[in-house]
Structure formats: C-alpha cells, structure tokens
Amino acid sequence: MEMKKIWALLAVATLAMTAGCGQKSDDEMMMEALAKSGAKAAVPMGTASVAGKVTVTGKVPAAALFSVDADPVCKAQHSGMVKEETVIADAKGDLKNVIVYVKEGAGAYPAPTTPVTLLQKGCMYQPHVFALQVNQPIEIVNGDPTLHNVHCMAQINDSFNVGQPNQGMITEKKFTKPEMPVPFKCDVHGWMHCFAGVFNNPFFAVTGDDGSFKIGGLPAGSYTLVAWQEKYGESAPQKIDIKDGEAKAVNFTFTAN
C-alpha cells in the first residue's frame, strides 16, 4: 500500500512535468486545426462538359390512355382521356424524362439554395421526372382546387405523406442523402406518380422532348455515367476520361421490350 502511494506520487510528478513544458492553449490548437482543414474544401466546378442523346430502339407501344373522371376537378382540366407518361418517345425514338447522371467519380458539392418545384396540376405531376441535389429545397405545390396527398416513398431518405387540401398550398422538403430513384405518388388519384433523383453533386440532367441532355461544369477526371428510365431501369454504365474544357458526346440507348 505504502509502496503504491510512492509510485502514485512519482507518477503525478512526472505528469506535472510533461504537462508543464511548452503546452499550447486550446485556442491555439484549434486555430492550427482550422488552418490545416483548408484542404477539405469542396472540389471547385470545372470547365468540361458531356452532352448527348438518349434513344430507344424497337417498337415502343403507343402510350396507354386513362381516365381522370373519378375527380370532377381533374376531369374539368382535361378533354377526354389522358396519356400515360411512363415512356415518352417521338417517332425517331428520342426518349424524354431520362435521368443521366455521374454515378462514380464526382465528389460532394454544396447544395444550391434555389428550390426545385414539383407542381400538381390537372391531377398530373409536373415535371414527371426530375433531379435535385442533397439538401436542395424542394417545393411541392398543389395547383388544383382538390385534395392531393404527396406520398414520397423514399427508402434511404425519410419517406413522407402529406395531405394538401388547398389550392396553392406549398410543402417544402429536403432530402439529406443521395437516393435514386425516389418515387412519389398520390393516393387520392391512383394514376398520379412521378420520380426524383437525389445526388450529392450537380452533374445530372433530365432529357428533354428530343431526348437530349447536357451536363456542364465537370472538373477534369474519369467518370462513370449512367442513364435511368422509369420503365427500362438503369442503362449499362459508360466510362469517360475528360480534360479541362473538353466537350464529350455520350449517347445512351434503351431497348423496348
């Protein structure tokens, strides 16, 4: 016991000695750590770009028609039957509503503060397919004088299901993790559904009517690109190496089945 005490005293003395010599204050250590952390700042946007077209080969069946008469408010905004939006292709096979994105190779980028808008109008979602960044606000607007519920069936992010009984009502949300795809539906109007892609970088695009897309601001490097279509799923990946200022053409093709 006595022995132990002596050792303990010795230990304390040593500790005091080591602690005494040239210790920096907490504030100074923090300042140093902050100075060093500069290296972790976001990768800056680049000057390279990728553009191309998404097409579908094979016979695409004509879009099915469905009735929205179940709700008089919906009915009033359409003349007759409404076209399915699952596959929208023109005569040349140019495919609309395809999300093209960098699956591998890009870092994380801060989210823009400008919100993305998802409008429910005529008991349809506008746009039917869209993409946004992690933590970018999304405003979901009810443009109809009827009840909609926005049922987001995210798996990785928090899912939600909000009732919007008023026209003009806006629900604001954010996704905190990358997820692809995030399906939305309205349970009041069984035909209403749409999809979102959530990415931690700004390198994505949704094809327009002519199936074209453009992704800009890429820093030089190697990337894996994929295209996603709600019916056909994810395309085969395409690897690209790109230099500063370069504009690369990349096309994707799906096969109708």
Place this chain on the structure above:
Amino acid sequence: MADFKDERAYNSKTLTKVFLWSGLLLLICVFLMVWKDYNRPWKAYQRQFMQLQKEQAIEQVPDVVSDIDVAKFKELYEAKKQAEKDLETHESEISKLNKQSADLDNQIYKVKTVDYQPLKAQIDADKYTYMARSEEGKDNENLKKKIDAETDQANAYTQKLFELNQQKDQVAKDLSTLYARRDEVAGNLAKMEADFLKLKTKIDKNSFSFLFYFRNAMMLDFLAPTIQIQQVVLKNLPEDMYFAKTMRVDRCMTCHMAIDKKGFENAPQPFRTHPNLDLYIGSSSPHPLEKIGCTICHGGMGQATDFNTCAHVPNDDEQAKLWKEKYNWEQPEGVQSTMLPLKYTEGSCLKCHGTQEQVNFAPKLNRGRELMITRGCVGCHKVKNLEGLTKAGPSLVRVKGKLKEEFVEKWVWDPKSYNAAARMPSFFQQTNNSDPDSLARNKAELHSIVRYLYTHSEGYTPNEAPAGGSVANGKKIFKEIGCLACHGIDDVTSHHADFAPDLSSVGSKLSAAFIYTWIKNPRHFNPDTRMPVLRLTNQEAADVTAYLMSKRNKAFDEASAPQADPAVRDALILDYLKVQFGIDGAKTQLAQMDDKAKEQYLGQKSLSKYGCFGCHMIQGFETAQGIGTELSDWGTKQVSQLDFGTTGLPHTHEAFVNAKLENPRQFDNGKDVVFNDKLKMPNFHLSPEDRESIVTAVLGLTNTYVPDEMTAGIHGNGPLLEKGRRVIFDFNCRGCHLIEDQGGRIREMYQKEGIDLSLAPPNLRKEGAKVQVEWFHDFLMNVHPIRPWLHIHMPSFAWTDEKIDAVITYFNLKEDEQAFPFKTINVPKLSASDLTQTKAMFDKLQCKKCHVFGSQVPADLSTAAPDLLKVHERLKPEWVLDWLKNPDALSPGVRMPAFWPQPDDKSPVPQYFHGNSEKQREMLRNYLFMLSSAK
C-alpha cells in the same frame, strides 16, 4: 578454508554449486515468466486499439473542424485576446479588488471563528450554570447580567459579519463586471471548441506517452497499468461448473475493446463494434453488457484471454482456414463450453426467451422453431416448451372418406413424386433401405400400415360439388382472397407459404366433392381443423374447386402403387413374434392368423416403429409417445455422447444436426444393422437455409441455468401475452398480418408484383390501442370485413371464447399494461357552433375523397378507405387522435396522409379553431363519433 573439516553429512561445496545453478535457473525462470506475461497477446491488442482510436480521432478532426464557422471563430479568438488585453489596463484595479477580497476573507474568518464561536460556546455554558443554580435556589443576579452582556456582544459580532459579507459580495461583483466581457467570449469560444477538444483529449489519452510506458513497463505493470484485463462479473447468470454454480466472468472485452463503442463498425476484428447496440450491449439496451455479458449468448470460455483457450469457433470453412493461418486455431475439445458459430447465435435467445412463442428480432430462430412445429420434429422429439401442440400432419381418423388407398400407398412410398414441395418426409427408398431386401420389406410394411389405417377409419361422405366451375375464375379467386397466406401453389412464384400443404398437385389427391365441401366448410370433415371458412359463395367455391382439380400430377397419376409380397410380410411378422414366443411359438402364432389379422398386426407394429402418430391422429395411438430422442437440452449434450459413425464429420453439434437434417440415414453408412434397427428418421428434403434455421433452434436448447428474474415472458403480464401469441402462431395470423412488426408474409407477393401494400392485410401494430374491446370480440366471433371491396379478406375462424379472449387480451395488454379493467368510451358531443365549424373543416379536408361515408362512396371503390360512419363502434377515441396526428407512425407506408405534418404540426386549414391543430383534431374526432352515433 581449504582444510576446513566438514563434519556434516553433505558436501557444502557441491551444495553451493547446486544452489548457485538452481538459483540462476530460478532467476531465468522468473525472467521468462515475466517476459511471457509481458507479452500476452491481449496486451498487444490493447496497444493496437489505442493506436486505432487515436488514428480514428485524428481522422475525425477535419470533419469536426469543417463544421465550424471560421470567420466567427477568428472573431471570437481576437475578441478574447482583446478582452484579455483590456483586463491588463485594469490591472491595478483588479489587484486592489483582489487584495480587498482577501482582506475581507481574513476579517470574516477572525470575527466568525476567533470572536463569535467561542463566545457562543461561553453563552451556552453560562446558561446551563444559570439553570442549575436556579434549581438549587441560589442567587443568579450577577450571572444573568453576564449572560445579557455576552448576548449583546454576540449580536454585535453577527451584525459585523453581515456587513463584511455584504462588502465581499460587492467586491466580487466589481471583479466580475471587469471580467464579464472576457468570460462571455471565452464561453462562446469553448462551445465552438468543445467537439474538437473532446477529440484532442482522446488523441492524448491514446498516445504512447512516457507515462504510458512507465505505467506499463515490465516489472512495474503490477502497480497501476493502463493495459489491463477488462471483465464483467455477472451475478445473475451463474456458470455451471459441473457440480457448483460460480459467478460468470466474461473477459472478452479485453481484446474486443470496441464492442460497446460506436464508430468501429468497420474496424478489423477484434476491434469491431457489436451490431445493433440499441438491442444488445448498449447500456440503455434491453441486454446491457454489464448485466448479460457475452458468453450467455455466444458460448465459449469467458474467463480466458487467449484466442484458442477462449474456444473460438469459426462461422464457416473459409474462416477456419483463415484462423488456422493467423492464430494456429484448432477445434476446441474437452472444454466446458465452445463458442457458437456466429450464424447460430440466435439460438441462445432461448436460454431466457424459451417460454415465448417467438423472439422478436431473431428471425432465423423463429423460423427454426416454426419448422420444428410445422414439419413435425416435435411430434417425435420431445422439446421443452413445444409440447402439446397441434399435430403437424392431417388427422387420419376419417382418411377413408378423403383419400383412395392407392393414393396413400404411392404418397407414403415417395411423397416427392406427388409434389416436390410436399412436407411429408420420405421414409423409404433412402440410403440405408434401398437394397432389394429392404425395399421388399418396406413395401410389405407400407401395405399393412395402409390396411390398418383404413380399417381404423370412420366413414365420411362429402357434399356433391356443383358442375361447371370456371378454372380461370377459380385461379383468380385463389390468388386474391388469401389462400396464399398459408398454402403454396406453383402458379404463383412471387410468394410461397409453407404453413399449410402445397396444393400444386392437389387434383391428383382429392375428389372435387371433397375439395368443394372442404373449402365451403372445413369443419364438415374435421371439426378440429385450423383451416378457416372463407365465406365463399357456391359459385366461387365451385370455381376454386374446378381450379384445384385442374392441378394434377400426370406422372404420379399414371404410376402404380408399390406391390407387397405376402411372404415377406409373414417373415417380418415372424421376427416380431419370435421375441415374444420363441421361434416355434412364433410359427404357431403366425399359422393361426389370417391375411387380415396379419395386416393389422404388421400395420400396428410398423406404425409404432416409424412413429407416424407423432404427426397424424391415428385410432389406437391416441396416447403413444414420440419415438425420437428428447432434445430439450441437446445443445449442452457432450459431443462424445454423439454417434458420428463413419460419416467423417467434424465432431461438433452443428455438424451433427445439419447432417441429420440433410440425410439422416447416412449415420448407418458402412454399418451392418439388422432391418428393424436401421435408422428411421425420415428425410425432410430441407433447403440449406431451413436446415440452418433448425440447427439454430436445436443448438439453442440447453440446460443452462437462468434464474427466474432473468427469464422473459414469465413476469407480470408475460404469461397472458404468451397465451395470445400462441393462438396467433397456431392460426398463422402472421401469414397475413404484421404483428409486433414481424410476419405479414403475404405482403411479399404485393411487393414483388408491385401491388399497393395498403391494399394488403393491415399491420396490426398498436391494434390493442386502436379498436374497442367489444368490437374486437364481435369481429372475431363473426368476421365482417372492414373494407369489403378488397378481394383479400379476413376468414372466419371458429375460435372458442378462450382463444378470442387470449388474443384480445394480448393486443390490449401489449399496448397498455393497465388495460384491465377495460375503460368505457366517452367522447364529448360538439356544441352547435363547434359542429358548424367542424363540418366545414371536414368538407375542406375532403375526407370523403378516399373514405366511404355510409352510402356515399369514392369514385374508385376498389381502393377506398374504411367507412367513417363505423368509426364510433370500432375505434378507440384516443387512438383516432394519434392516427390523425401521424398515420405513418402507426402504420408505415399507409395511404392516409398527414394533414398536420409533424414535427411542425402546422394546420393546412388555419381558418378553423384559430388554426389550433390539436383542437382541430379533437373536434374532428368528436364529430366522427357523434356523426356515426346519430346515424
């Protein structure tokens, strides 16, 4: 010296040498011992872990720092410096104040302890003397004067003390005013630094400093080492050391140092965090480390601190190979307890949860237990807590009216030839009885068994099936109404239930009349069946019958039944009789039997031999005991007691059970066994996953002593809950419903086929809090669907009051321990003005867009929500409020949206009741209850 005459009996010179050498040897031994102790492997692990923690903390620094607003920090940093500089200008003032404060302290001390306290003691003493003298009647005048004077003086001191303290407070106040700015800035700075400094402390703590080496140095490390054995002592879970119970001591965390620390989920072993800390190990989990320890679940030698003495057991061959290379691992033998391979760990839950119908979060174990019941393991093998259950196979007391004899013979001879998914195991044509001799004998046995069954069977005549059922419509009904919750069929691949028989070839088995009568009312044939009534119309039943009759197995239909040879039969009978009557007596006995008597005799003997009554109800075997080994504590049976025969299997429990399940007859390989002594356990043709589940459940059957206080399900409401759970299991409620978030198996089909899950049978989470007891009872007595427009519907079970009570009690007690006595429903009526407002709100929220409202139905009835006019008779008022507030929390994925999204709780209709969300929900609820009562 040299001439010293030694008179002792030994030579001291030699002895000196002996002493010298043995002393040296001893010294070397001591050094070796110390060295070995210093180098124990766990010490190296602890040093490695320090390094790992340090590296991790260093890695986290940039993350923590990157969240910090640099500009703000710099501003504060400068502000703090400035404030400190400012303080310097007030230096003289501060030192003056400090001096004042010190002076005041001195004065206070003096007045309080030197002046006041002794005086107070003197007063007390004088008062005592005064009293004593008064009693003796002595003169006290002078003393009284003295006391008065002293009291005055004491009061003066108290006053002085008060003044001094006031002065001191003022000085402190002045000082803090001067320091205010500095303290404020420093406080804010410290807040920003807190996370970083925590990491910094961690880094320092895990650095190999001089002090670390000093405390852990060889020969010094007995004093206060930082590297030391970690352990938990588990008083409530004693270890059985053959003849005595000792406290269980687990030292696993000596090496597994991160077992209860978050953040090492991907670290290399032994430093990985335990999965699911909220359920295991975590201090607020139901299984905290300090109470449950490690070995009660994982097995192994808890006190050991070396890889091999701990009795580690690898999960698979790959890991075994790795361990052999890395740790020189070998299969532990002759130890008290070996570790359970990781994939079987769930089995250990049974030690404390053995009396429970199922163990939440142990799906593999639950599946294993379920298979042990539904495949009939427990029919032959006695298993504690799984006794007296419904038999696995159908009752045969009316087999004559259900099946053709030829079918039964073909079926038992090879069940798989009828249906690959048949649950009946194969007794014949196995590896130990496929020789011509055995085949002939088995055929004779089988024929006699069938003869016995048909002789001991009551008659039964089903009703006629109407002609003209539609196969296509029957197929649709079969898929949609819920048959698939229990039965499998090959037309549906998105879901395959195996709670009840697979019906892929049922047309080759049953007659149309039997199927029709059975699905209309199963109890017509078997009053004790668990099959419910699905309330089909005659036409629907005819359609389903037509569909099921179309499900035939042509090859099976065309095959002929095995042919029995009477001579072989007689020889078998003779073998049995010999034992009783000797060879000559046996022959005489046999000669006296006619064919019928012979069949009955051999049939009865064979039924006993194969233990058919374990799964089937058979006349004459009502009280027979199962023929298998009891398995209640099989997991703790010594490996040396198991007969591995010539199988060449590794000598482990898991290898043994797995092999028994894969091919039970392989244990006869290479042995010369007489016919009747051949192994009889049939082949169940289980998938590797199912085998693994059963092995898990069997390894968990142990005789480990667990005191009552550590046993789950036997305290408080436990037994009542278990009673309900047993009914829930027995009738496969989880085939459709999620109960305690387990089961809902038919949902698999909805998911795979992309059908909206909210159209599937409901999740019964919080059902006890949801529905009124009277309604629940009425519903189970007389099922009437809540959404009659859905195809799938709750069938009618002919439950006794006891079963219904058990289920209702279970659901209610699960939500509320104080559910009894059941509370009365009381919802206040709305005032006239509230009613007007609530009605307007109800319309504004457009509830009728989805909900049925008496005779008013939404445009698309097929996906409609329940009738709001029935709310008052079905739902509990408190639940309705919870539901309106957050439907998804009560039924995940439900279509009902949140109108008051949480956590903001913002109303979409602020024009009513001043936008008070809680009030709005209450008014709506009251309206719903009022409205339906007024109907």
